[in-house]
Amino acid sequence: MKSSGKREKTIYDDSLTRIFLWSGFTMFIILLIVCIIIGATVLFYRRFDSEGIKIILFCLALVIPGSYGIPLFSLFKAWRQERRLGIYWKDRTDYDRPEWERDWYLTCDRGGFILCHRNYIKRIVGRQTETEIAEHARGKVYYVMYEDMDGKIRKLKFSSDSLASEFLHWFKKQVYKEMEICVKEHWNGSGGIS
Known part of the structure; x- marks a missing residue:
């Protein structure tokens, strides 16, 4: 059987930005679901008082740093390595x-x-x-x-x-x-x- 000549696309084909986004995406979804559950609980019990709104905003403010903190550190390490080598991820062949x-x-x-x-x-x-x-x-x-x-x-x-x-x-x-x-x-x- 002959191969069609096309290869399967992998994460290796993505840019550093996409790798960064995908590596934190699972944690982002998990934290977002937790925020939605907390938000629904707060709204159900506290209605729309100022304390309830503050709790919901605090949870939402933690979603991005909580899910993309480690990938951001990984990205900085990759950039430092690229600069030191003079070889860049985007130029791979x-x-x-x-x-x-x-x-x-x-x-x-x-x-x-x-x-x-x-x-x-x-x-x-x-x-x-x-x-x-x-x-x-x-x-x-x-x-x-x-x-x-x-x-x-x-x-x-x-x-x-x-x-x-x-x-x-x-x-x-x-x-x-x-x-x-x-x-x-x-x-x-x-x-x-x-």
């Missing part, structure tokens, strides 16, 4: 190559996105697994540490081992040190971590 052979690595994870150019990474330094045990978070977080082109050690944070492994496969795995750390956080009543 490796669309037809398999994902692990492309110059840019792209994935959406942890409410934002990870975008990294192969030339920005000098070498992989290590891989680390942390177990978070806290009231606000439980489970494992996976880090890949790398040395950037300036010699600084940086971390990429992944929500699953398979995503961290995918990144290492993309970079052509090298010898690195793997560590597992258990991080226990206890919340004391005074509003701090003990």
